[in-house]
Amino acid sequence: MNQPKQPSGPTTDTNSQHASMKRSLSVAAIIMTGSVLLSRVMGLIRVQVLASQVGAGTEMDAYVTAFLLPELVNHFLAGGFLSVTFIPIYQRYIASNDQEKANDVFSNLLTIGTVIVAALIVVCMVFTDDILLFTERLKTSFGMSEGAQRSRQWVDQTVRLTRIVLPAQLFFYWGSFFMAVQYAHKKFFLPALMPLCYNLGIILGGVFLYPFLGIEGFSWGVLVGAFAGGVIVQVPGALRLGARYRFTWKPRDPDLRKYVFLSLPFILGLSVTFSNEFLFRFFGLFLSEGALSYLNYAFRITMLLVGVFGMAFSAASFPFLSQLASEGKTGELARLSNAMVAKTSAVIMPASAIMLVLAAPVIAVLFQRGEFEPSSTLATAPVLKMYLLGAPAFAFSMVLMRSFYAVQNTLVPMIISSLTVVAALPLYWFLGKMFGPGGIGLSSSLAMFCQFVILYTIWNRRIGAKAEVWDLMQTLLKTLLISIAGGLACYGLVLIWRQFTIHTGIVLIDNALLLAFAGGPSLVLSAVLLQVFRIQNIRDAVSALRRR
Numbered sequence: 001m002n003q004p005k006q007p008s009g010p011t012t013d014t015n016s017q018h019a020s021m022k023r024s025l026s027v028a029a030i031i032m033t034g035s036v037l038l039s040r041v042m043g044l045i046r047v048q049v050l051a052s053q054v055g056a057g058t059e060m061d062a063y064v065t066a067f068l069l070p071e072l073v074n075h076f077l078a079g080g081f082l083s084v085t086f087i088p089i090y091q092r093y094i095a096s097n098d099q100e101k102a103n104d105v106f107s108n109l110l111t112i113g114t115v116i117v118a119a120l121i122v123v124c125m126v127f128t129d130d131i132l133l134f135t136e137r138l139k140t141s142f143g144m145s146e147g148a149q150r151s152r153q154w155v156d157q158t159v160r161l162t163r164i165v166l167p168a169q170l171f172f173y174w175g176s177f178f179m180a181v182q183y184a185h186k187k188f189f190l191p192a193l194m195p196l197c198y199n200l201g202i203i204l205g206g207v208f209l210y211p212f213l214g215i216e217g218f219s220w221g222v223l224v225g226a227f228a229g230g231v232i233v234q235v236p237g238a239l240r241l242g243a244r245y246r247f248t249w250k251p252r253d254p255d256l257r258k259y260v261f262l263s264l265p266f267i268l269g270l271s272v273t274f275s276n277e278f279l280f281r282f283f284g285l286f287l288s289e290g291a292l293s294y295l296n297y298a299f300r301i302t303m304l305l306v307g308v309f310g311m312a313f314s315a316a317s318f319p320f321l322s323q324l325a326s327e328g329k330t331g332e333l334a335r336l337s338n339a340m341v342a343k344t345s346a347v348i349m350p351a352s353a354i355m356l357v358l359a360a361p362v363i364a365v366l367f368q369r370g371e372f373e374p375s376s377t378l379a380t381a382p383v384l385k386m387y388l389l390g391a392p393a394f395a396f397s398m399v400l401m402r403s404f405y406a407v408q409n410t411l412v413p414m415i416i417s418s419l420t421v422v423a424a425l426p427l428y429w430f431l432g433k434m435f436g437p438g439g440i441g442l443s444s445s446l447a448m449f450c451q452f453v454i455l456y457t458i459w460n461r462r463i464g465a466k467a468e469v470w471d472l473m474q475t476l477l478k479t480l481l482i483s484i485a486g487g488l489a490c491y492g493l494v495l496i497w498r499q500f501t502i503h504t505g506i507v508l509i510d511n512a513l514l515l516a517f518a519g520g521p522s523l524v525l526s527a528v529l530l531q532v533f534r535i536q537n538i539r540d541a542v543s544a545l546r547r548r
Helices: 010-053 058-065 068-076 079-095 099-141 152-165 168-184 189-213 216-232 234-240 254-268 272-284 291-326 330-357 359-367 374-406 411-435 437-463 466-500 507-532 538-547
Strands: none
Touching (some): 010 359, 058 272, 058 291, 068 099, 068 272, 079 099, 079 168, 079 254, 099 152, 099 168, 099 254, 168 234, 189 216, 272 437, 291 330, 291 359, 291 437, 330 359, 330 374, 330 466, 330 507, 374 437, 411 437
16 A cells, blocks of 8 residues: 655645754753752752841841842843843844844943943932832831831841842843843853852852851842853853954944833833832831741742743743744744643642642741741741742743743733733732731732733734634643642641651651652642643653753
């Protein structure tokens, strides 16, 4: 019998390219997930060192507040999204083999931006004291006078810490360009080291300088870590790919105008990450002593999940989404976007459900030692639960925003994000006043859920992917049910543990054993159910990595 002929020509080439991109994306996602996981682990070690040496109190509150102004500077420079706005511009010249023009754009943006960053840092350093005193006066205006007024000593300490941390934003700005060059060439390794170096700098600053400088040791670690991760590590990678800096000052350059136009929505709007970071610090100032510390610890654990499964997946997918958008392949772009949301849901939803049950033992294992007492664990656990409710929506929003950025639409997601945040402000105030730190965490989760729903609705209407919406909704529903099953199984195992297990009396060991006994089987059950219902094929991901 004659075998049917294999198709040849353009169709075969297209299928081959699609398969190759799919394999490359799988590998990129695995690499980024692993690297972000490692950086988040380093971030947790950083927070563990802080918790052990500083605990949860006024000193820790001062350290958390010290990042308020630096984050504003970073936001006004669109620093967190610089790669997103710069990559399409730089990638266009690389695709046409015009390295000279690519370097010209790179140099011009780096020079002009550096002047603006330096000016902003100087202004903030001069007025740090006035800004912090203004926030103290706002407490009475907001009707939150039950939050203890901070002492002048606390304000002075916060001012010192802020002024140490502020110059790090210049190193972040430089590093964003060096990393963008590498992302444009689909190189992820050195950019993935940036947060590792940053966290390592803070850890070393705390370990070696805290005995002499107190909490300021951690702030000096921030400065060193930002320089090491953003400049020292990234420059060789950018140079290897052909990037060359020369002093260039062209304020009327069309590419500069395009970059500013693409960045304006990020500057004028309120991004997902910035709004969460800023709002918990801002509204936490109005609560009682230690509230900022509890919020910070809970948010860091939540960001471990969101970072690994949201940031990593979205960062890995963006160059591929951008390529499909530039080629006008809207159908493939829509499928890839939906696929990334589905892949993200398959890991973050079950993990969030199980962690919600095990919030207290997770915090105890991570932080309960030294100055971080059992009372701090009990106060932080409810806040973590509230944040975990919104962790999946947080991660989904990050993936969807990258889809908008791939078609060079930065305006719509920023409008949606900004309106969501503004609409949530009364919620932050009311729930924060009623329920304390937990109310702020719940406000964040509700805002993230609303934002995801709006983003997804508008994205699919614009891209014309109505056929795949139902498939994704079914996948998310199945994943939710599987996550609930995993959470219930975990809760049952916790009850069994408490009823029959003999405790050692050592907090770390007892809680670690509980996590293994209840969390381990629950995660395995969730993974098996995901495989059975064909939501996540683990073998495909492993095979892709092996082929690489």
